[in-house]
Amino acid sequence: MNNESLEHEEMxxxxxxxxxxxxxxxxxxxxDIISMEAEQDDEIINSIFRAVHTIKGTSSFLxxxxxxxxxxxxxxxxxxxRKKELNMSKEITDAxxxxxxxxxxxxxxxxTDYKEKQDTEQLVHKLEVLANPDRKPLGxxxxxxxxxxxxxxxxxxxxxxxxxxxxxxxxxEEKLITDxxxxxxxNKQRTKREDQTIRIDVKKLDEMMNLVGELVLGKNxxxxxxxxxxxxxxxxxxxxxxxxxxxxxEVITNELQLSIMKARLVPLSKLFNKVPRLVRDLCNSFNxxxxxxxxxxxxxxxxxxxxxxxxxxxxxxxxxxxxGIETREERIKKGKPERGTLSIDAYNEGNNVVIDIFDDxxxxxxxxxxxxxxxxxxxxxxxxxxxxEKEIMNLIFIPGLSTAKKISNVSGRGVGMDVVKTNIEKMNxxxxxxxxxxxxxxISIRLPLTLAIMxxxxxxxxxxxxAIPLNNVIELVKLNREYIKTVDKNEVLMLRNEIVPILDxxxxxxxxxxxxxxxxxxxxxxxxxxxxxxxxVVGQEEIVIKSLGEFMxxxxxxxxxxxxxxxxxxxxxxIPAMISDRYMEKINKRREEALEYxxxx
Amino acid sequence: MNESGIRQLVTFKIExxxxxxxxxxxxxxxxxxxxxxxxxxxxxxxxxxNLRGKIIPIVDLRKKLGFPAKEYDKSTxxxxxxxxxxxxxxxxxxxxxxxxxxxxTIEPPPSIIKGIESEFIEGVGKLEDRLLILxxxxxxxxxxxxxxxxDLSMN
Numbered sequence: 178m179n180n181e182s183l184e185h186e187e188m189x190x191x192x193x194x195x196x197x198x199x200x201x202x203x204x205x206x207x208x209d210i211i212s213m214e215a216e217q218d219d220e221i222i223n224s225i226f227r228a229v230h231t232i233k234g235t236s237s238f239l240x241x242x243x244x245x246x247x248x249x250x251x252x253x254x255x256x257x258x259r260k261k262e263l264n265m266s267k268e269i270t271d272a273x274x275x276x277x278x279x280x281x282x283x284x285x286x287x288x289t290d291y292k293e294k295q296d297t298e299q300l301v302h303k304l305e306v307l308a309n310p311d312r313k314p315l316g317x318x319x320x321x322x323x324x325x326x327x328x329x330x331x332x333x334x335x336x337x338x339x340x341x342x343x344x345x346x347x348x349x350e351e352k353l354i355t356d357x358x359x360x361x362x363x364n365k366q367r368t369k370r371e372d373q374t375i376r377i378d379v380k381k382l383d384e385m386m387n388l389v390g391e392l393v394l395g396k397n398x399x400x401x402x403x404x405x406x407x408x409x410x411x412x413x414x415x416x417x418x419x420x421x422x423x424x425x426x427e428v429i430t431n432e433l434q435l436s437i438m439k440a441r442l443v444p445l446s447k448l449f450n451k452v453p454r455l456v457r458d459l460c461n462s463f464n465x466x467x468x469x470x471x472x473x474x475x476x477x478x479x480x481x482x483x484x485x486x487x488x489x490x491x492x493x494x495x496x497x498x499x500x501g502i503e504t505r506e507e508r509i510k511k512g513k514p515e516r517g518t519l520s521i522d523a524y525n526e527g528n529n530v531v532i533d534i535f536d537d538x539x540x541x542x543x544x545x546x547x548x549x550x551x552x553x554x555x556x557x558x559x560x561x562x563x564x565x566e567k568e569i570m571n572l573i574f575i576p577g578l579s580t581a582k583k584i585s586n587v588s589g590r591g592v593g594m595d596v597v598k599t600n601i602e603k604m605n606x607x608x609x610x611x612x613x614x615x616x617x618x619x620i621s622i623r624l625p626l627t628l629a630i631m632x633x634x635x636x637x638x639x640x641x642x643x644a645i646p647l648n649n650v651i652e653l654v655k656l657n658r659e660y661i662k663t664v665d666k667n668e669v670l671m672l673r674n675e676i677v678p679i680l681d682x683x684x685x686x687x688x689x690x691x692x693x694x695x696x697x698x699x700x701x702x703x704x705x706x707x708x709x710x711x712x713x714v715v716g717q718e719e720i721v722i723k724s725l726g727e728f729m730x731x732x733x734x735x736x737x738x739x740x741x742x743x744x745x746x747x748x749x750x751x752i753p754a755m756i757s758d759r760y761m762e763k764i765n766k767r768r769e770e771a772l773e774y775x776x777x778x
Numbered sequence: 779m780n781e782s783g784i785r786q787l788v789t790f791k792i793e794x795x796x797x798x799x800x801x802x803x804x805x806x807x808x809x810x811x812x813x814x815x816x817x818x819x820x821x822x823x824x825x826x827x828n829l830r831g832k833i834i835p836i837v838d839l840r841k842k843l844g845f846p847a848k849e850y851d852k853s854t855x856x857x858x859x860x861x862x863x864x865x866x867x868x869x870x871x872x873x874x875x876x877x878x879x880x881x882x883t884i885e886p887p888p889s890i891i892k893g894i895e896s897e898f899i900e901g902v903g904k905l906e907d908r909l910l911i912l913x914x915x916x917x918x919x920x921x922x923x924x925x926x927x928x929d930l931s932m933n
Contacts, residue, residue, distance in 0.1 A: 641814065641815060686817035723833045725835070728864045728866050729816065734818065744812070745812050
């Protein structure tokens with residue numbers, strides 16, 4: 178800044194205006210950055226971006242180069258966040274906040290004697306690295322290029338700390354590298370991995386996924402033809418070749434399917450990012466004190482699933498904070514830590530993603546829940562007494578409880594949980610609850626990685642073939658009449674000292690019960706185990722899920738259809754819906770009876 | 779009804795009656811295919827077929843219009859139509875021909891034609907020696923159909 182020009186009152190005034198305006202902008206931007214941590218909002222990013230951009234422009238016009246350079250780097254970083262090329266991470270937030278603080282100090286400097294005294298070099302470097310996450314530290318590159326050894330690098334880094342110099346300068350001073358080499362490396366560092374990602378329209382990915390689906394069907398068909406050829410044509414080199422090429426195509430198709438599926442995966446952080454803010458707001462409105470812990474936000478899930486998961490997840494969290502976790506006073510009385518804990522953990526389990534939502538609140542009051550279910554006439558006392566504690570807990574998901582507001586005071590849960598269950602089951606997922614009264618509640622959501630293609634067991638029931646999703650199946654047993662007992666008109670299977678109820682699919686689906694069943698498929702839905710009698714098991718196949726179309730609407734018990742290798746349509750059984758149907762039947766019956774009773778009295 | 783006053787129809791037979799549907803609605807005509815039955819679906823829904831990788835529902839027009847059931851034979855056809863974005867097929871005894879008839883020969887439906895609900899009928903075409911029943915496909919497969927399907931699936 179030229180001192181002469183400062184003689185002019187006019188200039189002073191401009192600078193004073195600049196100082197006031199900038200401080201205000203920085204103040205607002207700082208708050209925005211903090212709120213960004215809780216929720217990525219485009220509008221907020223834009224406003225931070227604009228603030229920094231204004232500071233950059235004005236300071237550079239007034240000749241405050243240090244400030245303008247710092248603002249410039251911060252703007253670069255923000256630009257990437259704005260374009261969604263970077264996600265707001267803790268590091269980015271920290272660096273931006275540090276930038277705001279430093280800018281503020283610089284402005285204070287300017288205010289006192291128009292001289293920028295703050296050292297911004299390290300901060301600028303930090304911003305640069307963040308804006309270029311794939312950029313490797315120069316030191317590492319030196320070692321990689323075998324210019325210096327790791328030991329030498331350690332020494333250099335030590336020296337860097339003491340002398341506060343750029344690593345390149347030190348290496349030059351130590352004569353470990355020539356000017357030319359350094360320049361090349363710096364260029365390399367800048368350009369490295371710039372074109373590693375491209376943005377792609379989701380529609381295109383969907384299209385690819387559909388095509389791969391068709392390819393899988395084609396592959397299945399080829400397999401069938403191969404098997405026919407093997408059976409019908411006596412050994413010949415043609416059949417051998419066919420066998421070979423089929424296997425080859427099978428492997429390639431599977432790989433292709435996997436990689437396209439992976440391309441559609443999005444980390445759960447996209448969804449979890451919103452949670453801290455939500456919990457904060459909920460805590461404020463319900464006067465609760467909750468510590469939120471999130472793990473596994475890097476777990477990936479199909480894009481469409483992430484979208485549909487939003488509402489159920491928010492609902493569960495709301496319930497946990499509102500009804501689960503007690504107020505501070507209550508917690509102290511119970512001898513619990515003052516602060517409640519809500520933790521959300523996501524992880525992979527086989528081909529599924531599991532999300533556990535855990536709170537150390539009041540848990541589910543089983544007796545209260547039982548009472549309510551009986552009172553509402555949803556089930557009889559006998560029925561409930563036959564159930565295990567876990568089964569009773571999971572009654573929070575049945576419809577009919579949800580409309581009653583009172584239940585939430587008794588059980589601490591139950592508001593709209595049936596909707597949560599329906600939504601998750603729509604995604605081929607499962608949800609169940611576990612709890613210990615006065616201690617904790619854990620709601621687990623289990624989702625398949627992707628919707629479009631899944632493994633299935635092909636079975637024969639009645640005279641038709643059906644597909645049972647493999648993620649429902651736990652084992653297959655031979656049907657032995659000795660082990661089948663009838664309890665209260667329902668068949669059960671004695672399986673290794675365990676009693677497994679048998680789901681009469683043939684009856685549910687109004688199929689002629691041929692009595693020719695030879696096997697029982699044991700399925701696990703949530704925490705329920707059940708068996709399905711089948712005539713024959715054809716085998717395991719990759720199936721592509723297709724909808725039955727608008728005209729047919731939703732047929733309970735059928736999750737969709739797929740096309741087999743021979744071109745025939747096969748229906749996919751929706752076991753979770755069937756058992757909820759079975760429950761519904763019982764519940765509806767009870768409800769009617771209860772109503773009749775009421776009117777009779 | 780187009781300006782030239784001529785309509786093009788695909789005609790087909792059920793029992794001894796001759797029907798016509800607007801050719802623009804018809805996507806294709808197929809021989810009988812392997813139909814997968816849908817449990818719990820209404821009676822007139824025969825099931826679904828695989829039409830070149832797409833799954834489409836098949837309705838038995840005989841049942842829908844109240845004719846007695848009949849075994850499928852080699853003249854049985856599936857007419858695939860598109861109605862407001864929904865593709866579906868219906869089974870007829872046989873497909874006859876593509877006809878061009880002037881609008882002037884089409885008369886509004888009489889209140890009852892041989893027990894077929896007249897709301898399904900757009901009009902009756904009078905040809906030289908025979909009558910052609912023009913079906914209003916949209917009404918044959920109406921929204922209430924969806925409702926009844928849904929109801930069935932709910933219970």
